[in-house]
Amino acid sequence: MDVQQAGRAFVDPAAYADEARLHEAFGVLRRESPVHWVEAEGFNPFWAITRHADVAAIETNVAVFRNEPRPLLLPAIADARPAPLRTLIHMDAPDHTALRGLTAPWFHHKLVKQMTDRMAELAREQVDRMAESGGECDFARDVAMYFPIQVINSLLGLPDEDVPRLLKLTQELFGNADPELRRGETAEEAQAVVFDFFTYFNALTHERRANPTEDLASVIANAEIDGRQLNPGELMSYYIIIATAGHDTTSSTISGGLLALLENPAELQRLRDDPSLMATAADEMIRWVTPVKHFMRTATADYSLRGVTIRKGQSVLLSYPSANRDEDVFEEPMRFDVGRSPNKHLAFGMGPHFCLGATLARLEIQAIFNEMLPRLEWIELAGEAEFMQTTFVGGPKHLPVRYKMRA
Secondary structure: OOOHHHHHHHHHHHHHHHHHHHHHHHHHHHHHEEEEEEEOOOOEEEEEEHHHHHHHHHHHOOOOOOOOOOOOOOHHHHHHHOOOOOOOOOOOOHHHHHHHHHHHHOOOHHHHOOOOOHHHHHHHHHHHHHOOOOOEEEHHHHHHHHHHHHHHHHHHHHOOHHHHHHHHHHHHHHHOOOOOOOOOHHHHHHHHHHHHHHHHHHHHHHHHHHOOOOOHHHHHOOOOOEEEOHHHHHHHHHHHHHHHHHHHHHHHHHHHHHHHHHHOOHHHHHHHHHHHHHHHHHHHHHHHHHOEEEEOOOOOOOEOOOOOOEOOOOEEEEEEHHHHHOOOHHHHOOOOOOOOOOOOOOOOOOOOOOOOOHHHHHHHHHHHHHHHHHHHEEEEEOOOOEOOOOOOOOOOEOOOOEEEOOO
C-alpha cells in the first residue's frame, strides 16, 4: 500500500469496517508521511495527522488550532451547509467553556461513582438476558448496545420504554454511512433523524421546565448562561451529544473489548484469574477500539510540523486510532494487553475538549465485565464480527457468540 492509497482510507467508511486494512494504512502513514495531505473527490482537502505526539500537540494548542468551523470530516457539500447541530465538539472558548461547565459537575469522578450501584444493577440485568438467550446471542446488538444507553437514560432521568427509540435514532445518526444502519440514502432522510431527536427533546424540555426533577435532563432544560436560558438550538445540541456520544462510544468499546478478549484467549484467562486488572483492561479496550475515529481542527496561523507547513485556514484530521497504535509510545502496540501500564492512549482526547464522560465510560466497561466474566463457564465466537462502516464513531455492529453460563 502506498501513501496515497493509505490517505484515502480516511474518507472511506468501508476502510473502518476492515481493521487489517485500516491499521496497515495507518502504519504506512506513521512511517512515511505522518503529516499527510489528502485530496479526495467530494471532500475539501485536509492534513491527516497520525503520530501520537503530533495529535497531542495540536489538541492542546488551542491558540492556533480551533474546532470551528470544521470539527468533523464531512463531504464538501455538507461543509458548505449550516450545521444542523452546534454541540460541544463544534465550539471553542468562550462558548465551549460556558456550555461545558453547565454539566461538568455531573461527570466528576465522585458523582459518577455514586452511580456504581445502578450500573451494577443494569449490568446484572444485561447478563441475565444473556443467560436467558439459550447460550447464543449477538453480543453487540443484544447486550453492548443496551447497557450504556440505560446508564445514560438513568442520568438524564428518561423512562426505560424510550430506550429502543433513542437507540434506533443514535444508530441512524452515527451509522449514516452504513447501508444496514442508516435511515436512507438522501441528505433529507439523514436530516429527518436530527428532526426526530429535536421533537423528542423539545417535548422533554417543556416537561422538565414545568416539572423539574433531580436529573441531568432538568439541569440542561433549566440551565442559564449570563442570566438567560439556553435557546432551542443549544438545548437540542446539548441533549443529543449527551444522549448519543454518551452511549454509542461505550457500546462500541464493550463489544470490541469482548472481541479482543476472545481473539486473545490468554488475556481473557489472565483477566479472569486476576480481576484486579479490570481497570487497566478497560483502558486497553478503549485504546484497542478507539470508538471516536477523528476530530478535526482548523489552523488560525501558519504552523510547522515535522518539516511541513500547515497554512492558516487549512484543516487537520486527528487520527486517534493511529495515534493509539504509535510504536513510539506503546510497546508492542498491536498486542492486546489487559495489564498495559502506562497506557497513554488519546481515545478521550486532550486539552479543553477532553471527553466529559471519560470516568463514566471507564466505570461502565468495568461494571459489565465484572458482572459477566465470573458468570461465564466459557465463551467463544459463533461467527465473524462485522464492523460499522463509518468515518467518525463506530466499532463492531455484530458479534455472534456462544457461551455457557455457570449455574
